[in-house]
Amino acid sequence: MGLAQEWMSAKLTVKGGLMQTKEWLKEALDDLSQAGVDYADARYLDCETESITVRNEQVAGLSRSRDCGFGIRALYKGSWGFAASAQLTETDVMKTARRALEVARASYLTQREPHVGSYRTRFEVDPFAVPVDRKLELLFCALRILRQDKRVVVAEGGMDFYRTEKLFLSSEGADIRQSILESGGGIEATAMQDGDIQRRSYPNSMGGDCASRGYEFVESLNLVENAEKVREEALALLSAEACPAGNRDVIINSSQLGLQIHESCGHPAELDRALGTEISYAGGSFLAPDKLGKLRYGSKMVNIYGDATIAGSIGSFGYDDEGVAAQRFPIIEEGVFVGYLTSRETAPIVGKRSSGAMRAESWHHIPLIRMININLEPGNEELTLEDLIADTKDGIYMATNKSWSIDDLRLNFQFGCEIAWEIKNGKRVRMLKNPVYTGITPQFWGSCDAICGRNEWRIWGLPNCGKGEPAQTMHVAHGAAPARFKNIEVGVKK
Amino acid sequence: MIGEQRLLEILRRVADRSPAERTELLYMGGRSGLTRYTKSAIHQNVSEDNGRVYVRVAEGKRLGVVTINKLEEEELLKAARQALELARHQPENPYFEDFPQPASYEKTRTFFRATAEYTPMARAETVKDIFAQASRMGFDVAGAFGSGEAEIAIANSNGVSAYQPLTEAEITIVPMSREGMSYSSAFSPDV
Numbered sequence: 097m098g099l100a101q102e103w104m105s106a107k108l109t110v111k112g113g114l115m116q117t118k119e120w121l122k123e124a125l126d127d128l129s130q131a132g133v134d135y136a137d138a139r140y141l142d143c144e145t146e147s148i149t150v151r152n153e154q155v156a157g158l159s160r161s162r163d164c165g166f167g168i169r170a171l172y173k174g175s176w177g178f179a180a181s182a183q184l185t186e187t188d189v190m191k192t193a194r195r196a197l198e199v200a201r202a203s204y205l206t207q208r209e210p211h212v213g214s215y216r217t218r219f220e221v222d223p224f225a226v227p228v229d230r231k232l233e234l235l236f237c238a239l240r241i242l243r244q245d246k247r248v249v250v251a252e253g254g255m256d257f258y259r260t261e262k263l264f265l266s267s268e269g270a271d272i273r274q275s276i277l278e279s280g281g282g283i284e285a286t287a288m289q290d291g292d293i294q295r296r297s298y299p300n301s302m303g304g305d306c307a308s309r310g311y312e313f314v315e316s317l318n319l320v321e322n323a324e325k326v327r328e329e330a331l332a333l334l335s336a337e338a339c340p341a342g343n344r345d346v347i348i349n350s351s352q353l354g355l356q357i358h359e360s361c362g363h364p365a366e367l368d369r370a371l372g373t374e375i376s377y378a379g380g381s382f383l384a385p386d387k388l389g390k391l392r393y394g395s396k397m398v399n400i401y402g403d404a405t406i407a408g409s410i411g412s413f414g415y416d417d418e419g420v421a422a423q424r425f426p427i428i429e430e431g432v433f434v435g436y437l438t439s440r441e442t443a444p445i446v447g448k449r450s451s452g453a454m455r456a457e458s459w460h461h462i463p464l465i466r467m468i469n470i471n472l473e474p475g476n477e478e479l480t481l482e483d484l485i486a487d488t489k490d491g492i493y494m495a496t497n498k499s500w501s502i503d504d505l506r507l508n509f510q511f512g513c514e515i516a517w518e519i520k521n522g523k524r525v526r527m528l529k530n531p532v533y534t535g536i537t538p539q540f541w542g543s544c545d546a547i548c549g550r551n552e553w554r555i556w557g558l559p560n561c562g563k564g565e566p567a568q569t570m571h572v573a574h575g576a577a578p579a580r581f582k583n584i585e586v587g588v589k590k
Numbered sequence: 591m592i593g594e595q596r597l598l599e600i601l602r603r604v605a606d607r608s609p610a611e612r613t614e615l616l617y618m619g620g621r622s623g624l625t626r627y628t629k630s631a632i633h634q635n636v637s638e639d640n641g642r643v644y645v646r647v648a649e650g651k652r653l654g655v656v657t658i659n660k661l662e663e664e665e666l667l668k669a670a671r672q673a674l675e676l677a678r679h680q681p682e683n684p685y686f687e688d689f690p691q692p693a694s695y696e697k698t699r700t701f702f703r704a705t706a707e708y709t710p711m712a713r714a715e716t717v718k719d720i721f722a723q724a725s726r727m728g729f730d731v732a733g734a735f736g737s738g739e740a741e742i743a744i745a746n747s748n749g750v751s752a753y754q755p756l757t758e759a760e761i762t763i764v765p766m767s768r769e770g771m772s773y774s775s776a777f778s779p780d781v
Contacts, residue, residue: 154681160672161657165640177710181639182659192639199623199635199710228679372628376732376764376773460638565626565734566638 113184114140118263120186121166124193125267128170131197135171137266138193139417141459144224149254150235152243156252158228165459170196180460211270211421215414217277218407219310223257226311231255234319235283241323242285247331249288254303255281255314256559258571270419278410278571280306280557281314283323287330294333294529296514298326300351301497306557306571308410329515332527339516339531341587345491346533347484347580352513353472354556354574355497360537361393361400362470362572364506365427366453366563367436367446369465378563379504382537383433385446391433394541397475400428402437402451404468410557411469411573413455418463420452427470431542437465457568464564469555471575475547481578484546486522492586493517493524493578494531510534533586540581548577591620591706591741592641592661594753600661601643601745607663608670610647610677614689614746615666617643619659622738622758625713630721630730635710645669648689651682689746698754702780705757706739713737720763729765736760737781757781 121138128136142164149157166189167180179195181188235253242251257279264272282304284297299305299317307313348356364381368374371385383391404412404422413422418440427435436446437453442465454463485493499512516531517524555575562569601615619641626634646655647670654677656669713735724731737759745751759781764773 155679158676158679159655159657160676162669163642163657163659165659177635177637179637179639182641183639188639195637199637228676232679372732373626373633375628375766376626376734376762460640462634462636565634565736566622566624566636 114263117166117184118265120189121168121263121265123186124168124189125265127190128168128193128197129267133170133172133197133267135267136169136193136196137264137270137419138166138168139456139459140166140263142261143458144259146224146257147254148228148231148235148256149252150232150239151250151252152239153236155232163458166192167456167459167461168193168196169462172197178462182460211272211415211419213414214273216275217308219277219312221311222277223279223311223314224259234314238283238319238323241320242283242327245287245327245331247287247289247334248285248327250286251283252286253281253283253319255279256303256306264415264417264419266419272415272419274414276308276413277310278306278308278557278559279311279313280304280559281317281319283319283326285326285330287334289334292334294330295498296326296330296333297496298322300556301514302560306410306559307408308412309408333515333529336527336529339492339528339587341589342585343583344586345488345580345582346584346586347481347488347491347493347519347578349493349495349578350552350554350576351556352495352497352511353576353579354558355500356511357400357470357472357574357576358467358558358561358572359500359502360506360509360540361427362437362467362574364537365436365470366465366467367438367442370436371442371445374563377565379506382505382507383436387433388436388446389432389434391538392431392542393428393433393538394431395544396431397547398428398431398541398544399426399473400470401426401473402435402453402468402470404452406469406555406575409469409555409573410559410571411467416452416454416463417456418450418454420450420454422468423452425451428541437467439463439465455570457570461564461566461568464568466563466570467561467572469573469575471555472547472577472579474550474553474577475579477549479546479548479552481548481552484548484578484580485519485524487546488519488580489521491519491580492528492531493519494533507537509537531586532588533584535584540584543582543584544579545582546580548579550577553577591739591755594743597741597743598745598751598753600663600666601743602751604663604666604670605745605747607667608647608747610649610670610674612648612689612747613670614646614744615643616646617641617661617743618740620738620740622736622740623710623713624734624736625710625717626734627717627721628732630725632714632717637710643669645673647673647677648686649674649677651684651686652677652680653683653686654678654680689748690750692749692751695752700754700756700779701739702757705737705759705779705781708737708759708781724765727765729767732764732766733762
């Protein structure tokens with residue numbers, strides 16, 4: 097039996113036992129109800145991952161893992177408890193439920209809207225059924241093109257695949273089954289000459305792009321077809337001038353703007369951060385509850401939405417880990433801060449219903465408020481990137497993130513990009529290396545004076561958002577079209 | 591806690607039955623709890639019981655690893671077969687000679703019963719004391735207090751068979767006032 101078949105077989109074995117597991121979890125929830133809990137829920141997850149990394153002419157990493165277990169949450173006399181276990185026996189399920197009750201602590205719950213439903217990622221090709229040889233050949237083919245010039249000292253490529261089978265039950269009657277599949281990949285060239293090192297990646301840095309689709313998504317990235325451009329840009333950066341220091345109009349490409357949204361809008365709009373429950377670890381937020389509906393966050397053209405309903409994005413799902421249905425809601429509307437990412441517990445504090453943003457990395461993690469797809473709405477439908485450049489007299493166009501830093505309240509930030517072009521009188525006149533820009537969140541978004549249309553809009557998967565203790569990594573995504581920001585501080589002053 | 595005898599029995603049996611030239615099984619698992627607090631109130635209290643087995647096989651100088659959080663013998667054998675297939679795609683590792691040979695290990699005390707038996711209620715009592723002390727000094731506090739017990743077991747096809755239980759406790763305290771905040775943390779196997 098081949099590797100792919102063996103994994104498929106393992107998955108079927110688990111599926112065979114799922115009804116039994118469901119019965120035990122239901123019994124545990126009944127037991128908790130009889131013990132007097134106000135509310136309880138149970139999540140069962142079975143997750144498979146495959147990660148492939150190739151560097152230069154060799155396989156640098158090839159791993160598979162499987163992680164299976166369940167977590168139970170209980171609310172007792174206003175106090176929450178959470179316990180999780182990988183031991184799937186009737187005794188262990190009951191013991192874990194009792195442990196959840198034992199560790200219950202302060203909190204409260206509102207809203208009752210039990211859902212019975214299911215959600216499944218649509219895909220064409222199961223990546224776990226694609227032979228490793230075929231995946232490696234695609235990566236090696238792209239890397240051979242990257243390495244055609246000796247100044248490319250490191251060529252790297254990778255693919256990642258995730259499959260999650262999830263069952264959610266609650267004492268209110270929720271009964272939800274979800275099956276989520278994600279695929280991603282990318283390539284990167286590091287070039288070196290005369291003591292300078294430059295990097296260029298495709299389609300994005302930090303592993304490329306990731307979508308809630310099958311292997312067809314990786315094939316659609318056309319890694320091989322784009323390798324030559326990646327190599328040539330990495331080499332051209334070696335002889336490019338450094339980004340000048342000063343204040344300039346800046347056009348930011350879609351993927352970099354995605355990270356800008358993530359750090360300066362998504363994180364501060366998490367209500368648990370705003371309420372201080374992450375202050376000792378992930379940090380707080382400048383978007384305090386008293387600013388809701390009042391704070392001018394950006395210019396009138398800035399509209400940022402949370403939307404977990406976008407097909408094919410890794411920030412999408414059917415229901416969050418409290419059983420709340422995925423939804424679309426405004427965070428910034430015409431530049432004004434109007435909404436948070438919330439949970440059932442926290443939403444009433446700001447007079448709202450849950451936005452369906454409670455998610456846990458795995459079965460052994462407690463759900464926290466996490467980003468979903470946080471997207472900047474497209475602007476002028478007719479405006480293309482080339483139109484925007486043509487409309488810019490003196491500016492810099494920056495693309496693809498290289499580095500980032502932001503303070504714990506999410507106000508003062510600095511981003512570095514892989515590549516930039518200087519714009520003079522509506523034309524790209526020269527390539528620039530080491531571009532950086534810095535700003536204060538509301539002033540930065542307040543300076544936004546143009547956003548390209550839907551044809552330039554793209555959603556970017558970001559599978560490595562960190563938060564919480566014990567630390568959890570979440571898959572989120574950000575959609576954006578290139579946008580222009582006026583009078584932004586760029587470069588490094590000497 | 592699964593215990594030395596049961597863990598090593600399973601790992602040794604799989605190492606013996608594995609289809610690979612050489613096989614190593616490393617188990618790391620246990621139970622841990624974490625109490626988080628902010629503004630001098632507990633807001634999160636969790637407990638986790640988990641264990642992972644890293645099944646590493648060698649075919650010549652090619653290595654393959656599969657991770658699984660199941661302890662059933664057939665699941666582990668399946669993982670060994672998958673690791674073997676991954677190994678066949680890997681380049682040779684010129685530095686790899688062999689998995690370790692059996693050896694005698696110095697006894698080290700890493701397990702403290704008081705820490706292993708530390709309950710969520712005990713953690714809550716401790717942070718309550720911290721809240722009281724901080725309040726007397728005009729501070730609110732945020733942070734986290736975790737404790738747990740764990741076990742590590744390893745067996746390989748060369749005959750290595752070793753086991754070590756351990757405990758850990760870790761606390762982070764962030765006192766906050768209108769003037770500012772500070773940070774301190776401590777870690778110990780003995781609470």
